[in-house]
Amino acid sequence: MEDSSRTQSHAIMRRSVYTFLQNYHYFATIAAVLAFPYALSILLSQFFVLHSPLFPAIHTHLRAVFMAAEFPPSSNFFNVLSLKISQTVSSSIFALPFTLSFFLLSKASTIHLLKHIKPTSPPSFSSISSLYKPLFSTFVCNFFLLLAANSTAFSLLFFGYHFINGFGFYLSPNWLTFMSAAGAVVYSMILANVIVICNLALVSSGMENSGGYLAILKACVLIKGRTLTALALAVPANLALAAIEALFHYRVVVRAYGYRSGGDCSGFPMALEGVLIAYLYSIFVVLDTVVSCMFFKSCKTGCLVDLEGRYCYKIEIVAERDGKAFVKLKNIEELA
Structure with missing residues (x-):
């Protein structure tokens, strides 16, 4: 099963890169330019979120929830988890207007070009905008699905923690290590599967022009038996986007702190470098959509x-x- 999933993921990845290069001029101009404001907002959120009052408020409330659930305060896993969730929520709120507009339009432009087996001419703006409504409704349903997935993961951690605590292992350091490792694995597995379903649901809503919860149900049916392939396709794209975010943080955010502190740093070259990194981020956003479309086609036409x-x-x-x-x-x- 693992060898078959690896072979399928490699074939889909090669086909996706080939399709991307075949239509490179369209993807690198129209689709990437549409995704550029979203990419820039995601990258700039690293700089603005830490200085906004929103992040400490979310972090404080989330830590209060963890303390009310009696999670061990000395666990590094729950401390890191609360910090990362607070950063993710704050960044998502900051980039939400760009996500609901430019990100979905970029998705629609890419999906509309790949709806046919052999794409010919680039789609018009009216045809792209016609896909916005199903994508928007699916995106809203994806939000509630992610919220339910996080709630389910926290509930499992809560019941698991108190179940093991009932046997008197609360003060054992080995138990704390085991609980942290098990919690990280369970939370990662649930979130990874839900994110894959949400991405496939977005592509399904654009390909078949039907959004909302119905697209999520279709994605759940299509991904059955192909979960390993979907995860193998999602990991490289997410690693690439995370690497670009780290590059932006190192080359722009850190240098911007030095510039504000009176360090020797020129503002214009730093801004230009930030624009180029944001454009690279938008290119990978488009490529990730192409991979999702190729995976959707393989699910639909596969036997x-x-x-x-x-x-x-x-x-x-x-x-x-x-x-x-x-x-x-x-x-x-x-x-x-």
Whole structure:
């Protein structure tokens, strides 16, 4: 299973890079320019969030919630978790206007070009804007799904902590280490799977022009049996975006602190470097969308082979007028 997932992820990644290079002029201009304000807002949030009153307020309330849940205050895992969640929430609020506008428009422009098997001409702005509504509704549903996933993870950690604490392991340092490691694994697994589903749901809403909770249900059906492939495709893109954020922090944010402290640093070259890093970030945002589109196409057109009967099936997901989703299963004879 792991070898098959690795092979599929490599094939999809190669096809995605090939498609990106084939339409490089469009992706590097229209799609990347649309994603540029979103990328710049995400990167600049590192500088503004730490100086805004929003971050300490969120961090204080989140630590109060953890203390009310009686999580161990000496655990580095819960301290780091509360800090990272506070930073993520503050950064998301700061970049929310750009996410709801430029980010979704960039997604729509990329998805609309790749809706057909062989994209020909670049789509017009009217055709791009027509995909904005389903993408927006799916994005809102994704927000509630992420909120539910975090609540579920915290609930599991809460019950697990108190269940083990009932056996009298509260003062044991080995127990604290085990609890921190288990909590990190559980939280990472839940969040990673939900993020993959949310990305696939966005692509599904653009490809099939149907957004909202129905796109999330379709994504859950399509990703069944392909979770390892989806995670293998998501890891490189997220690592690349995290590396670019670290590069921006090192080359711009740290130097900006030195410039404000009277250090020897020129403002214009630093600003120009920040713009180039933000453009690189937007390029990888577009490439991540291309990878998600290729993965969606492979899920839609791929055949599921029954290991016992060795029969090949094709899944078709149809949305009826009343909003209900139905799955049609065709065997190889019906496809022929």
